[in-house]
Amino acid sequence: MEVVSWIPWSNSEVQTFLCLVGQERIHRDLDGATRNEKTFREISQLLAAHGYQRTSRQCRDKLKKMKSDYRTIKENRKRSGPNSLKHWKWFEQMDAIYGKRPVSIKMESGLDSTTAVLDPMMDNKCFPSCDGFSTTSHKMADSGAAGCGVLVNGSDSKPAAAAMHANDLNLTQCEVYQVVVTPKETTKIENPWRTLTWNPEKRTELMDTIKAYKPTVSSVPQTRVLLIGPVGAGKSSFFNSINSVFRGHVTSQAIAGSSSTSLTTQFRTYSVKAGREGKPLPIILCDTMGLEESKGAGLDVDDISSILEGHMPNRYQFNPSEPLHPDTSGYRKSPDLKEKIHCLSYILDATKVFVMPEKLAEKLKAIRQKANLLGVPQLVVLTKVDDSCPLVKENLTNIYRSVYIKEIMQEASTKLGMPLSCIVPVRNYVEELDLDLNSDVLLLSAVIQMLRFADNYFDEISDQLGNLQNKE
Template identity: 70%
Template sequence: MAKSGRSTHFWNNEETELMLGHLKELGILRFIDGRKTRNGDLFKKVQEHMARAGYKRTAEQIRIRWKHLKQAYYRARRKEHHTDAPAAGPCPFSGVMEELLGSQPPISGVKSEDTSEEEASYTLPIFNPPGHMSTLNPQLSINQQRTICSRLGGVRLNLLYKASVHGFTAEDFHEQCDNLAPTVSVGYNASGYVFGGYTRQPFCQSGEYVNDNQAFLFTFSGEKLCTFPPSNAACAVKMDSNSGPYFGEALVLVSGSNPIAYSDPGGYYPFNPVKMHGNDLDLTECEVYQLEGTTEPEKPWRTVIWESDMRRELMESIQSYEPTVSSISQARVLLIGPVGAGKSSFFNSVNSVFRGHVTSQAISGSSTTSLTTQFRSYSVKAGRGGKPLPILLCDTMGLEESKGAGLDIDDISSVLKGHLPDYYQFNPSAPLHSEAQCYRKSPDHKDKIHCVVYVIDACKISIMTPQLQEKLDAIRRKVNLMGIPQLVLLTRIDEACPLVKEDLRNVYKSLYIKNLMQEVSSRLGMPMSCVVPVKNYSEELELDMNCDILLLSAITQMLRFVDNYFDELSDRLNCPTELC
């Protein structure tokens, strides 16, 4: 059956077999001399056949795929003929490749423009079929490979270029890597740092910047992957003919065809050079891996029903919720988090779900300092002019790492206890004192916070600073002492994981998202069951059912935790005075 025409750099088994079948039908042996002028017509015909079957492949992509399969085949044949040859992985599609090339004698001494080294001499192994890297030994550890694969959606790594084998020059890099994507480029130095970058864009030598909003730089801290997204996606990668992998003027591996890296953190990719590479720019090795063949996602480790009926049930359940304490009509949930984590955006997203269209009531956006400067209690209404829902989302100023900036911890205590009025203007250098005119001295239970939610950006967990961590720990201790239940809202999950960006329903199939949830759970000292991933509306104009279900599920979980608080409160209110 014809597949969708969605273009992808991954080759699955079905389309590879289809390509080989067409090459066999068209008589590839008649074109085996490697002349590109003759081969070009052949690959264009295969391209047309594959397009009719629903596969969008260029003639150049087909030529490269064929070239790689030939290399794997000849390497396997070399092993058969030379017992002292390096161990080689099995040749993929060995049956049909034997039919196509088995009658061909080894080519020696002459290397045409499109002839691989395996074909020409049977001596230099320069290609590894997907899943088999034994010929070119990767320097990335198995755990590091797994971490990268998990981060990028369960793919496999195919080692294309190894500088110590192919050469520490731009020409060698481009010969092995041009027109192939997505790729992970990795640099190694004598100080033991492993660092590099990822891009979905195929390398070329145009001299231009290319847009890639999924690109990122990374470094390993032990086996932990720390990532740094671009500040300007339009200039994420530069296609430079005189250098190796070139990430937006921020990091270049094999700079000027020398075994060195170029590093300039700041405008393109903000990162700490000491953390990235220890300020050691002399490379001992550089590798480029291509991502191959996405594996099937694992079975979801949390159950979610992605259906419109579930969306309706969740909305009805939230609308009909009633606090178990009669004096309280609306549960008050406090949103706390770093600047830009998505607190205000979360309210706007939930409000959008119940309004029936994307809206933006609370001020939100991107800034280095908090856009929220007032304490606000937002009421969500069931439609335009509808009845307020039984939950209030309380928005606060964003947390900042430096002292005297962002939300003050003393103000948080006043919020939790119900002393701060709505529209209170935060002053980071002077928290509200008890003698202030607006200070609510005798708050009721309805004025207090019934659940605290920490809003954390999934893309920034690994680079959370110690100062910010300390502030969150201090807040957690205060909240714990007051017996208020707590949750974590993990935002921007689509930006953190390509598998989730492709389909939001993969959120609980993504090992990378699960690892992020485990990390934030560990950092905040909260169980995994208290971590809830969501995607806020940001660039969309229309609602998405799957996005709504995650948002509504988060609100439902908040109300369940609020019930725990109300149960404790009811016990205290009903407790005889002499026992309390």
């Protein structure tokens, strides 16, 4: 039986809840959908990540109630003027979400919004604990000379204020500050923290570099990059996207789409051609079944070892209840170096990094250990950055200016125990028919990183071979 807590919602909890509900993708998922249980489950998980325990049902009921209150107050306001709304502190935030006004405008638009933001702080004697927000204070009116700020919490701040002003607390001048809460999703870093040039020349340069790439070990004509990650993370779409860039139009050779279990059920090694009749590129992308959190479901960790070591044949049908073993038909007993994996890419959905189930994170760690033992370099490709951040959706070149994307990348780096330099974001082709320059540049940059990482693998191999030859 479901155990439900009936503790009333705190202000900071509602604040966090509204941040989540107001996120563009969640808002879109909820908007007009009749079956939105999955989205409420996600909201419940996100709340849990912020330390609030609410079931998906409680989230649904809360939103229903708040929407009904919002409609009633809005109607009242229409009838009796704006004063009727002053008692409901969430009006401005609800209006930003459901009144079709951007959040940032709402937050800066006047005293009511300031009150809405300050209320939870007053109640909790601290800033709201919603990690999705950054808080800044903006001076609204300046009396011209140095003076005192408004005491947000008079009694608590008195001793410090007295000490700062030599016990003279007579108010002679007043500066009023408005606390503006800007969702991190819309906060920009002034200078991009990674530099990338977004023009056709750069795209051509990246494509030429990939075409001209040659593994440093002569027995390996093509570098093999393995794509693994949770169900629906965008593994197949990543191959499709890279293939599209080199084909010159959007293609979808690998089956991609949404499903609760993995749509990809076979191990596939995909060559990418430079154009329809072109030569195969020096890279092979290996697509796999999605990882699932529960044991015995999705791609098996032992199967990953088999792939890394080159035992698994192309088109092998995954069987989560029975991993590949030496007696399985097609099993490669003594794979060559060219059949092994030279770089392992974890494909992670950026919208889910903060709510990654513990068991899945553990599985990824176990895989990482195996790959480390085999000396396979690893990196993370973060997909769906467009769905994660409105700034990025609006313009992909904001990718390294978005505070939120940086935080997701940092979280991915922590979760997998990898440096931030091993995390690259991409936006796959999913719905469009034509290529887009900025998407191409980001996708190609990810491939370049994969090739650089594979080079590390080949360097190690060359060193080992060199040592062996020296010994002989």
